[in-house]
Amino acid sequence: MEKCMEYSDLLSKFEVFFSEVCYDELLKAVQESEPVIVDFEDLERFDSELADSLLSDPDEAFQAIDEAIVNVDIGETIDSKIYVRFKNTPDSNIIAIKNIRSKHIKKYISIEGIIKQASEVRPEITLATFECKACGERINIIQEEQHLEKPYMCACGNKQGFSMVARRMVDLQRLEVEESPDRLDGGSQARKIAAFLQEDLVDPKFQKKVIPGAKVRIYGVVRDIPLKVEKGKETKRRDLFIESNYLETIEQEFADLDITEEDEKEIKKLSTNPKIYELLTQSIAPSIYGYEKIKESIALQLFGGVRKIREDGVTTRGDIHILLIGDPGAGKSQLLKYVSGLAPKARYVVGKSTSGAGLTATVVKDEFMRGWALEAGALVLANKGIAMIDELDKMSKEDRSAMHEVMEQQTVTISKANVQATLNAQTTILGAANPKFGRFDPYTSVPDQIDLPDSLISRFDLMFIIRDVPNKESDTRLVKHILKLHENPESQKPPIPADLLRKFIAYAKINIKPVLTEAAQKEIEKFYVSLRNQHSGDEQSAVPIGARQLEAIIRLSEASAKVRLGDKVLKKDAKKAISLLMEYMMAVGIDPETGQLDMDRIESGTTTSQRNKIRLLLKVISEMQEESKDKTVLIEDVIAAAEEQGIDDAEGIISKLKREGELFEPKNGHIRKV
Structure with a gap:
C-alpha cells in the first residue's frame, strides 16, 4: 500500500484530533495515568485518510501520535508516556489467524x-x-x-x-x-x-x-x-x-453464528413440527444404523438445560453429560466425530493421546520468555461448548482428578510452579469408554468393567451400553442399511441440514430459558417419590434413584422444551426426560440378584444386596477371629460358615475385600481383617 500522508500532515492532524475529538479522554488519561482508548470509528469520521495511515503504516502513525500528545495544551504536566489504544477497527480489518501472511507485516x-x-x-x-x-x-x-x-x-x-x-x-x-x-x-x-x-x-x-x-x-x-x-x-x-x-x-456464547431473519423463520417453523424429535434423531449420524434413544439423548444434550445461580452463590449446571460404553466396532467413535462436526462449538479428543495441557489445564515451560505459562486443555477451550472424549477410560491420572471439578463445579483450578488460577470450563461432555475385558458383560456392574473412578461415573446424567449381539432380524436390517449406503451414498441425507441444525441449536441455547410448569413439577415429583418408596421401611433396601438423577431429569426436561422453543417445561417434556432416564437405569442399574433398581450398582459397583452380604461376612470373620489364637481364620472355614448364613458367593467377596484392603492373607489359606 502506498504511503497515505506525509509525516508533517500526520502530526498536525493528530494534534487537531486529540485537541478537539479526544481532549477529555486525553485529560483523564494524564490525570489518572491511564491509556487513551480511541474508537477507530471516531478517527475515521474525523479523517478517513488519517485512519488509513494508521492501518497501513502504524509505526509512523504512533510516532506522530506520541509527538502530537506532547504538543497538545492540556494544562497538565505529562510525567510519563501516555499510551494510545485503538479498538473497533472495521470488520474487513479482522484477519483470520490462518490467513496472516507476509503482506500483513508492519x-x-x-x-x-x-x-x-x-x-x-x-x-x-x-x-x-x-x-x-x-x-x-x-x-x-x-x-x-x-x-x-x-x-x-x-x-x-x-x-x-x-x-x-x-x-x-x-x-x-x-x-x-x-x-x-x-x-x-x-x-x-x-x-x-x-x-x-x-x-x-x-x-x-x-x-x-x-x-x-x-x-x-x-x-x-x-x-x-x-x-x-x-x-x-x-x-x-x-x-x-x-x-x-x-x-x-468477547462474550462467548455457544456459538457466534450469523442467524438471518430467513434462518429464524426456518427455525421457528421447524420447532412447531409435531415430529421434531424424530427429525432431530434422524439428523444425527444418519449413516449409523439404529441407536434411536442414544441419538435422541445426544440431540437433547446439544440443546442443554438451563444454568442457574442461586442467591447463596451455589451454581447448578445446565450441561448434560452422557457416557457411551460399548463393544469394539459398535460405532461409538463415529457418533462422537459426527457430533463434533455438528455442534456450533466443539472439540474432539482421544483420552490416551492428549498431551501438554491434556483435557483440563497445566503449567508448561515457556522457552521464549524463560518462565512458566498457563496452558488450557480441551475442556477449557471448549468452554460453553461440547467436548467429545473418546477412550475416556485411558486418560491420565492428572486429568481424572481434575475431571471431578469440571463435571460438577465447571471450573479447573491450577496450583503449580507458583501459578494459581481458576479457569472456566462450562463444557458439555460426551464421552466413550471401552470395557476392560473387550466386551460388555450385563451381569457385571459398570464400575467393575471400565477403568474410571466411581465418583466420576456418577456425574454422568445418562449412560448407554452399546452391545454387538448377534440377532437375525437386526443383523438383516443393518446389512441392508450398509449395502444401500454403498449403492447410493446420498441416500442417507439428514432431514434437517447440518448448517440449519447448527443454527437451530445456537438460537435455542442463546434465546430460550424455559421454566418448569406446575404440571411438569408434579410429574417429576410423582415419578421420583413413587420409585424411591417402592421398598421403603427397610433400612437395608436398595436406593433406586437419588438427587443426581433428579437433577438430570430437570435438565433433560428443559432441553426438551428448548427443542420446541418453549419458554415453559410441559408435562410431556418431563415424561420424555423420565423415559430416557429409565432406559439407562434399566440397562445398567438392575441388581441381578434381587431384580430391583439399585443406583449403587451404577455409582459404586456394589449393590445393596452385595453390601449386606459383605457386612454379614465381615461379622462372621470377626466372630471367628475372636476364637482364634493368632487372630487368623481358614478361608475354607469362612466359606462354610458363610454358606450357612445364605452367602453362596463368599469366595468372590473375600477376593474383592482383599483387593480393596479390607482383608489380608498373612499366610497361605488364612485371612484376617485389617
Whole structure:
C-alpha cells in the first residue's frame, strides 16, 4: 500500500484530533495515568485518510501520535508516556489467524481467537545505555531485536569494552492465541499465533482478561522474527507474531453464528413440527444404523438445560453429560466425530493421546520468555461448548482428578510452579469408554468393567451400553442399511441440514430459558417419590434413584422444551426426560440378584444386596477371629460358615475385600481383617 500522508500532515492532524475529538479522554488519561482508548470509528469520521495511515503504516502513525500528545495544551504536566489504544477497527480489518501472511507485516490488524497459553509477566529492556571503557562516552541503543544489541564502535575508535550502565525496562507477557472452533471449516486444524502484551496491558487489573480459555479480539501490529536454528547460524525463514496495541474479551456464547431473519423463520417453523424429535434423531449420524434413544439423548444434550445461580452463590449446571460404553466396532467413535462436526462449538479428543495441557489445564515451560505459562486443555477451550472424549477410560491420572471439578463445579483450578488460577470450563461432555475385558458383560456392574473412578461415573446424567449381539432380524436390517449406503451414498441425507441444525441449536441455547410448569413439577415429583418408596421401611433396601438423577431429569426436561422453543417445561417434556432416564437405569442399574433398581450398582459397583452380604461376612470373620489364637481364620472355614448364613458367593467377596484392603492373607489359606 502506498504511503497515505506525509509525516508533517500526520502530526498536525493528530494534534487537531486529540485537541478537539479526544481532549477529555486525553485529560483523564494524564490525570489518572491511564491509556487513551480511541474508537477507530471516531478517527475515521474525523479523517478517513488519517485512519488509513494508521492501518497501513502504524509505526509512523504512533510516532506522530506520541509527538502530537506532547504538543497538545492540556494544562497538565505529562510525567510519563501516555499510551494510545485503538479498538473497533472495521470488520474487513479482522484477519483470520490462518490467513496472516507476509503482506500483513508492519500493518495494524485485528485477530479473534481463544487464549490457549499465557506466560508469566517478565521485564524486557527497551533502551540500554553503554559506557565506553576507553573514553567514558555514553551511548544509547534502542533494543528492538530479540537479543541485546551493543554498540559497534565508539567515536574514539574503540570497538570493544562497553559496559551497560543504565537501562529502561518494560513488562512483557506472551500469549498463544488459537482460532476459535466455531470459525473453523469442518475437520480443519486450528492455527495459532503469538501475541505480546506490554505496559498497561499487563497491569494486574487487566490480567483477568487474559485467562487461558477466554475468547479475545486483539488489535496490533504484525511483526516478524527469525525462526530458531542452531547456535551461530542465521535463517531466511521468519515467524510472525502480534505486537498488541489493545485487547478485549468477547462474550462467548455457544456459538457466534450469523442467524438471518430467513434462518429464524426456518427455525421457528421447524420447532412447531409435531415430529421434531424424530427429525432431530434422524439428523444425527444418519449413516449409523439404529441407536434411536442414544441419538435422541445426544440431540437433547446439544440443546442443554438451563444454568442457574442461586442467591447463596451455589451454581447448578445446565450441561448434560452422557457416557457411551460399548463393544469394539459398535460405532461409538463415529457418533462422537459426527457430533463434533455438528455442534456450533466443539472439540474432539482421544483420552490416551492428549498431551501438554491434556483435557483440563497445566503449567508448561515457556522457552521464549524463560518462565512458566498457563496452558488450557480441551475442556477449557471448549468452554460453553461440547467436548467429545473418546477412550475416556485411558486418560491420565492428572486429568481424572481434575475431571471431578469440571463435571460438577465447571471450573479447573491450577496450583503449580507458583501459578494459581481458576479457569472456566462450562463444557458439555460426551464421552466413550471401552470395557476392560473387550466386551460388555450385563451381569457385571459398570464400575467393575471400565477403568474410571466411581465418583466420576456418577456425574454422568445418562449412560448407554452399546452391545454387538448377534440377532437375525437386526443383523438383516443393518446389512441392508450398509449395502444401500454403498449403492447410493446420498441416500442417507439428514432431514434437517447440518448448517440449519447448527443454527437451530445456537438460537435455542442463546434465546430460550424455559421454566418448569406446575404440571411438569408434579410429574417429576410423582415419578421420583413413587420409585424411591417402592421398598421403603427397610433400612437395608436398595436406593433406586437419588438427587443426581433428579437433577438430570430437570435438565433433560428443559432441553426438551428448548427443542420446541418453549419458554415453559410441559408435562410431556418431563415424561420424555423420565423415559430416557429409565432406559439407562434399566440397562445398567438392575441388581441381578434381587431384580430391583439399585443406583449403587451404577455409582459404586456394589449393590445393596452385595453390601449386606459383605457386612454379614465381615461379622462372621470377626466372630471367628475372636476364637482364634493368632487372630487368623481358614478361608475354607469362612466359606462354610458363610454358606450357612445364605452367602453362596463368599469366595468372590473375600477376593474383592482383599483387593480393596479390607482383608489380608498373612499366610497361605488364612485371612484376617485389617
